Amino acid sequence: MTTMAEMLKWVISGLTFWDLSIALLWVFICSCLYERLAKKGPMMWPVLGILPTIVFNMSDVHNWCTRALIKAGGTFHYRGVWMGGAYGIMTTDPSNVEYMLKTNFNNFPKGSYYKEKFRDLLGDGIFNSDDESWKQQRQLVKLDLHSSRFIQSSFRAMQDIVQKKLLVLLEKFAVSGQCFDLQEVLLRLTFDNICIAALGVDPGCLALGLPDVPFAKAFEEATEFSLLRFLMPPFVWKPFKYFGLGTERRLKEAIKVVHDFADETVRDRRNMLVKLGNLNGQSDLLSMLMESEQGHFPGNFLRDFFVSFILAGRDTTSVALAWFFWLIQRNPDVENKILAEIHEANTRAFTEEGLKDGVSASGTI
Known part of the structure; x- marks a missing residue:
């Protein structure tokens, strides 16, 4: 009676290089179709993650990122190259930003993955520190x-x-x-x-x-x-x-x-x-x-x-x-209002008090 192990061995021994290549290609195509059709965020490629998508849009990366966020409703998950350790969430949702930077700030440290990459340049500066060091600075x-x-x-x-x-x-x-x-x-x-x-x-x-x-x-x-x-x-x-x-x-x-x-x-x-x-x-x-x-x-x-x-x-x-x-x-209408305010400001000395008055008046624009 043929065992499962023997059957598996027989199947593997019968596979050729082209069989494996076609199977991997099919998995690759299915993964790409799933990412394209089922998800709202940017394309996540098999093995390479978001890297090819960024490279394809490098010359216009900021506009591409804006379009991706709009398409995803303001938030999307991403991952980097397989075994590279890069993954995270990009968001422009005000409630998410407030939660991370204010409501639950202590739960979102930079962490070793981030700090390791900037340590050579920033050392332990405020942009590369957590906890007491960050608070002190x-x-x-x-x-x-x-x-x-x-x-x-x-x-x-x-x-x-x-x-x-x-x-x-x-x-x-x-x-x-x-x-x-x-x-x-x-x-x-x-x-x-x-x-x-x-x-x-x-x-x-x-x-x-x-x-x-x-x-x-x-x-x-x-x-x-x-x-x-x-x-x-x-x-x-x-x-x-x-x-x-x-x-x-x-x-x-x-x-x-x-x-x-x-x-x-x-x-x-x-x-x-x-x-x-x-x-x-x-x-x-x-x-x-x-x-x-x-x-x-x-x-x-x-x-x-x-x-x-x-x-x-x-x-x-x-x-x-x-x-x-x-x-x-x-917005030419706003430009005209600013120019009018500048002409008015030129009638008095440009001082700190004048600057503060300008800031207060800017609420009417």
């Missing part, structure tokens, strides 16, 4: 960002950047009739502003001619290549890092430039504090933290803190401004 930011000294300094710095750099640059473009990338100009504006506010250093990104600034370029590459790690499974990017290959080699070089710049700035400011005994002439966040009662911070705390701070204020503000001008261009 957040408290430091809150105390100094709301101080009158920092607010007044930031206001003066933004005035100088706009009047002495941005308007001069835009006037040059207007006179020459030269086209320019508004989003790039705004990115340079916010990078200069956040570096002045955080470190008291002007990198000069918004200078005439829009020069290449090594620190700014390295910062952009470091964030880009760090994000690429989320598209590759650990068994790919970790060997690349170990042997110094491809994007991991360039990431290491970019991070060195960023960290060297931050370390040098921290070291110079500390030497100034020792020499003068105070930093009252400096109102940037770094100087205020050094003068604070917390005293000396351990290890690379200040470097990691400010790399995260620059990351927080760079892309977010520039992208928001780019969207603002795009929306203004699409």
Whole structure:
């Protein structure tokens, strides 16, 4: 009597390479059809997960993501390459966002999967920390960002950047009739502003001619290549890092430039504090933290803190401004109201109080 094991062995021995290939192809096709027809989210490929879909839409990834979220009703699950450990949920549902960031915030830490990929760049900065470390850094930011000294300094710095750099640059473009990338100009504006506010250093990104600034370029590459790690499974990017290959080699070089710049700035400011005994002439966040009662911070705390701070204020503000001008261009009636308010504001001095009045009045637009 033939046993089940013998029958299975006979079936397997009778299979050819083409039989297996056709069977696997059929499974692949069925999986693709199920993903396409039964699910509302983006295509999840067998074995490769969402990776091919992202690659196919890389040139238009933000619009694709928006369309995918709309199609899925605001929320969809995703997974990455098999055995890569990448899976999660993307959502724009306000109730989900409120639940994660407010109602049940403690239940949504970043976790080791996220922190491992950003550790080389961000270290233990606020964007890469959880629990007590996150709370400590957040408290430091809150105390100094709301101080009158920092607010007044930031206001003066933004005035100088706009009047002495941005308007001069835009006037040059207007006179020459030269086209320019508004989003790039705004990115340079916010990078200069956040570096002045955080470190008291002007990198000069918004200078005439829009020069290449090594620190700014390295910062952009470091964030880009760090994000690429989320598209590759650990068994790919970790060997690349170990042997110094491809994007991991360039990431290491970019991070060195960023960290060297931050370390040098921290070291110079500390030497100034020792020499003068105070930093009252400096109102940037770094100087205020050094003068604070917390005293000396351990290890690379200040470097990691400010790399995260620059990351927080760079892309977010520039992208928001780019969207603002795009929306203004699409809504001429709102543009006319804003222009009228600007003309009215020009009749009085541009002060902090005037800025606050403008913010209050903007509720009528």
